[in-house]
Amino acid sequence: MDKDEVCYWCGKLATSREHVPPKCLFPEEKDVKEIYAQSFRNNLITVPSCDEHNMAKSHEDEYLMACLSGRVGNNAIAYVHNATKVKRSRYRNPNMIKIDGEDILKIDGKEFPVQCVTVDTNKLMHSFEAIARALYFYERNKNFKGDCKIVSRIFTHPGYKKWSDFHVRAAKMIEKEQAHWGTEIRGANTDIFTYQFSPVDGFKCQTLALTFYKSTKVYVILSSMTKEETEKVKLKFTFITKAIFGNLE
Ligand SMILES: [Zn+2]
16 A cells, blocks of 8 residues: 555544455355356455454454344345355354344245344444545545434334334335435445445535345434534524434434
């Protein structure tokens, strides 16, 4: 890497390159070659990073992998990935994911064994923020200086109704808008990961849609408004902007 490259997140001098999203999300050839005659690691994106903001160095990447690939509803390649690489890493680090219990899920009369897990939401949100900031840097060649807010149906929990309702409602709204963005969907390994930036709206907000394993969707709302600007337009806020700035009533 070049000597004067800066970290995608904080702008300090970079010490390494970081894969975005983390490389471990993409299945290794040895694990899938019996089933798929293709590579799932084509043209992976990298950005310069300092030690603090390198997800691989902080082992945040493995946690993200374990939480995402095992989700019900993902595609078959995620299932294979979960049964190989993810299983190995959970064997090495048994405390990585907290299992609450086993259950059987019925889909079209078929039964699927599933595990119920409690995820560390803050850790996951931090990972998605890192991915968003890294993709922004990759696309624009500059650091994103604003705030990030994460919205996803994966953040629902029967014990937290208000919180769950917010994520479902907000995700639904964004999904509706996304159909009209008209921007390019990017990513060289579409079975594993794609991303799409929305146009920037009148509130200096831009939404980034991340799709993992064709089905797990996470939205990161990137807001560039200053505090003063926020105060000025507060009355005009829509549901989603109220949510972003934390005054959702
Ligand atoms: Zn940094």
